[in-house]
Amino acid sequence: MEHHLALSARGVQMEYRDRQSGKRLLALENVDLDVPDGAFVSLLGPSGCGKSTFLKIVNGLLRQTSGEIKLHRVAKGREDAMVFQDASLFPWYTVTDNVAYGLVCAGVSRKAARERVQPFIDLVGLGGFGDKYPYQLSGGMQQRANLARALAVDAAILLMDEPFASLDAQTRELMQAELLRIWNAARKTVVFVTHQIDEAVFLSDRVVVMAARPGRVIADITIDLPRPRELSVKRTPLFQDYGERIWGLLAGRQEETASQGRAS
Amino acid sequence: MTGGPALVARPAAGAPARLRGALGERVFYGLIGFVGVLLIWEATAQLGLYRKSLLSTPSAIWQAAATDIANGELWPHVSLSLTEFAIGFVLSLVLGVPLGLLIGWFRRVDYLFSGLLAGLNAMPHVALIPLIILVAGIGMESKVIVVFLWTFFAVVVTTFNGVQTTARKHLEITRSFGGSQWLAFRTVVLPSTLPFIISGVRIGAGRALVGVVSAEFLAANRGLGFYISLYGTFLDTARVMLGIVIFGILGVVIGELVRVVERRFEVWRPDLHH
Amino acid sequence: MARASTADGPTFRTVLPRQRRRRSAAQRWYRRNERLVLSLLGIVAFFAVWQLGADAGIVDRFFFSSPSEVAIAGWAELQRARFWEDVRVSSVELAVGSALAVIVSVPLGLVIGWYRRLSYAFDPWLNFLNALPRVALIPLVVLWVGLGVEMKMLIVFLGAVFTIMVATVEGVRTVERQLLDVARSFRASEARIFTSLVIPGTLPFIISGLRIAVGRVLAGVIIAEFYAQTQGVGVMIAKAAATLQSDRMMFGVVLVTLLGIILYEAVGYAERWFQRWRPSLDLEETT
The missing domain is CATH 1.10.3720.10 (MetI-like)
Known part of the structure; x- marks a missing residue:
């Protein structure tokens, strides 16, 4: 499955200068990351570790201060598309228009875009809700629409920025299972940012653990759980081992994982 | 509470309290308040508790309305005031909204105008009436200018505040999907x-009405403001009150019209559906 | 725009870092105080146009006077x-x-x-x-x-x-x-x-x-x-x-x-x- 790299980052740094104090803040320090085509990779870390910043740099919303990022070219569509955090739908658009917006940005006419997004609305399980406005949807449904908008532009890589962070625990689990189903159907590369350990382990092929101040990668852990995964996998000892090891890393006990090694 | 020797009684809510829905209750007490005040007004005046010339009475106002509508005296005044209002108001929208959008969208244009606009907006524009009458005479033109000025600054300032409060998050989405600035303007800035x-528009409409009245008080030979001030000098309180009531009704009707427009164009706002 | 910094390769699109611009002290000062400078400029320009317009006879003095006369x-x-x-x-x-x-x-x-x-x-x-x-x-x-x-x-x-x-x-x-x-x-x-x-x-x-x-x-x-x-x-x-x-x-x-x-x-x-x-x-x- 892993024919080529979808994304490759080398020595990416992001530096801010505080306007008042003039002090330099290192949001990202020397980040290297390779993501093979079709892989599901999570960036996991506390707030302030630069995981969202990295995603925004890949997407082009921010520019790094040094280092470079390579994205594998695609024949049609885009290289990457972003699934934002909560409340990123336009409240003045219906679900259909929101999902079509990515295509409209790419220059497709509103009418044609509306027709083209129907399959994606069905894929994320929002069939029949196309004419609703965001305020009429639950948080979980809003994030389905958010996902459909990114899927509709037919990007090779989906960049997901804590998409389930504001959902309640039950909806979140449901959406995790849904995401895996959709990922299976759509065959995309996914870079998923989260601060929840079990979410990262459950979804990913690899979990890249990051630390804050300065934001950097401290471990890269391959998750060897069989696919397709059901939610029940969360109760297996292997799953819980992974969880504890990552928890230990985040808590600063890095010696426990010395054997795991660091990638690249 | 736990372990206390005695239990605290919790009486059930009385049945009648649930009979009237919240909305019904609102209308019910609203009507009581409205009719009640009218009755007290009429009664106290008829009983001679104060001079009728101070406030007139609802019945006298009704009589004055019936007479002046029947003999066609009222309508020319009302229609002139409405015309002045409409022309000035539409002009200020046509010029004010684009200017507000422009100022809000370009950061440097905003900086350039922000101090000036804040000053012009804080200015009591009524102070300009003598100047405007000097320049444009006592005809309809001067009132149209007054209405225009009042409304214009309100529209410009609120519009550019609106552009500036456009959520960064939403603008980021257009950028993320590679949409142009112009697309962001049309699909994000305009709707939000x-x-x-x-x-x-609502603030402007209210001010425009004040503009019409003030300008007509000071220099006019027709119009609703003139009507009020004319009968004021004749000590005809009923007609003064009639003019005031009509202005009040205009204010309420214009406010309601704006609300209708709001509902029509903002179906996506949950707070407008109760 | 979002893609401006990309160098095109045959199989990869490369996102390059932002170019650093060197700015003089004056430029940096202006960037920090741009808002204040421009809004003062706007007010000054208003009075200047009024004054100059009145002096040149474009603005009718009879009605609008001029800033110096008002002062x-x-x-x-x-x-x-x-x-x-x-x-x-x-x-x-x-x-x-x-x-x-x-x-x-x-x-x-x-x-x-x-x-x-x-x-x-x-x-x-x-x-x-x-x-x-x-x-x-x-x-x-x-x-x-x-x-x-x-x-x-x-x-x-x-x-x-x-x-x-x-x-x-x-x-x-x-x-x-x-x-x-x-x-x-x-x-x-x-x-x-x-x-x-x-x-x-x-x-x-x-x-x-x-x-x-x-x-x-x-x-x-x-x-x-x-x-x-x-x-x-x-x-x-x-x-x-x-x-x-x-x-x-x-x-x-x-x-x-x-x-x-x-x-x-x-x-x-x-x-x-x-x-x-x-x-x-x-x-x-x-x-």
């Missing part, structure tokens, strides 16, 4: 500014 | 006793009228807002009076109290009283249900709830009502003075206009504008201070 534009 | 006329005005008398009268009218409005409207608004049924009963009248252009009441008020200071105080009072009352009622109504439930669950007395919860919760609304009232109060006092033609800054403006002294008239306009700015800033400051803990509130300004 609309509520502000409409509230500018 | 000279203003200086002369400051030496005159009559001017200070006008200022004193207008200030007293404003102060007394506004103070009365606050004294009457706040307690009434608290009571009306607290008793739901009472508020429903008063709603139609409050809405009507709030939508009515208050200046329309001037001839009526003249019938009541004549053309003196009392009339102008009453107009100022009427201009502010309903606005503040509506805001107060709104404030009491939106005192957060949850906090009320907390207080009730602790068996707080109604009086206690009122003083510890309702009044502080309503304060920001009252101040917002005041802010909206500022414009009305100023407009009210000026129109009332125009109408009565007795004493006050409004009379000074009207008389100057009637005698075609456009420089004096413009000085009056500038003066009331400054007053407006100061009042708005003061109330706005108070508003921000009281709303430190509350997101800004969108009260309808009608008339």
Whole structure:
């Protein structure tokens, strides 16, 4: 499955200068990351570790201060598309228009875009809700629409920025299972940012653990759980081992994982 | 509470309290208040508790309305005031909304105008009436200018505030999907500014009405403001009150019209559906 | 744009870092103070265009005067006793009228807002009076109290009283249900709830009502003075206009504008201070 790299980052740094104090803040320090085509990779870390910043740099919303990022070219569509955090739908658009917006940005006419997004609305399980406005949807449904908008532009890589962070625990689990189903159907590369350990382990092929101040990668852990995964996998000892090891890393006990090694 | 020797009684809510729904209750007490005040007004005046010339009475106002509508005296005044209002108001929207959008969208244009606009907006524009009458005479033109000025600044300021409060998050989405600035303007800035534009229209409409009245008081030979001030000098309180009531009704009707427009254009706002 | 920095390779698109631009100290200073510099520039440009336009004869001096003439006329005005008398009268009218409005409207608004049924009963009248252009009441008020200071105080009072009352009622109504439930669950007395919860919760609304009232109060006092033609800054403006002294008239306009700015800033400051803990509130300004 892993024919080529979808994304490759080398020595990416992001530096801010505080306007008042003039002090330099290192949001990202020397980040290297390779993501093979079709892989599901999570960036996991506390707030302030630069995981969202990295995603925004890949997407082009921010520019790094040094280092470079390579994205594998695609024949049609885009290289990457972003699934934002909560409340990123336009409240003045219906679900259909929101999902079509990515295509409209790419220059497709509103009418044609509306027709083209129907399959994606069905894929994320929002069939029949196309004419609703965001305020009429639950948080979980809003994030389905958010996902459909990114899927509709037919990007090779989906960049997901804590998409389930504001959902309640039950909806979140449901959406995790849904995401895996959709990922299976759509065959995309996914870079998923989260601060929840079990979410990262459950979804990913690899979990890249990051630390804050300065934001950097401290471990890269391959998750060897069989696919397709059901939610029940969360109760297996292997799953819980992974969880504890990552928890230990985040808590600063890095010696426990010395054997795991660091990638690249 | 636990372990206390005695239990505290919790009486059930009385049945009648649940009979009337919240909305019904609102209308019910609203009507009582409205009719009640009218009755007290009429009764106290008829009983001679104060001079009728101070406030007139609802029945006398009704009589004055019936006479002046029947003999066609009232209508020319009302229609002139409405015309002045409409022309000035539409002009200020046509010029004010684009200017507000422009100022809000370009950061440097905003900086350039922000101090000036804040000053012009804080200015009591009524102070300009003598100048405007000097320049444009006592005809309809001067009132149209007054209405225009009042409304214009309200519309510009609220519109550009609206553009500036456009959520960064939403603008980021257009950028993320590679949409142009122009697309962001049409699909993000315009819709999210609309509520502000409409509230500018509401504020402007209220001010425009004040403009009409003030200008007509000071220099006019026709119009509703002139009607009020004319009968004021004749000590005809009923007709003064009639003019005031009509202005009040205009104010309420214009406010309601704005609300209708708001509902029509902002179906996506949950707070407008109760 | 988002993709501007990309170098194109055959199989990979490369996102390159941002180019650093070297900036001189002056450029950096400008970038930090751009807002202030440009807004001052805007104001200066306005007066410059007015002055130059008047000098060149594009702006009609007869009507609009020019900044330098206005300044000279203003200086002369400051030496005159009559001017200070006008200022004193207008200030007293404003102060007394506004103070009365606050004294009457706040307690009434608290009571009306607290008793739901009472508020429903008063709603139609409050809405009507709030939508009515208050200046329309001037001839009526003249019938009541004549053309003196009392009339102008009453107009100022009427201009502010309903606005503040509506805001107060709104404030009491939106005192957060949850906090009320907390207080009730602790068996707080109604009086206690009122003083510890309702009044502080309503304060920001009252101040917002005041802010909206500022414009009305100023407009009210000026129109009332125009109408009565007795004493006050409004009379000074009207008389100057009637005698075609456009420089004096413009000085009056500038003066009331400054007053407006100061009042708005003061109330706005108070508003921000009281709303430190509350997101800004969108009260309808009608008339």
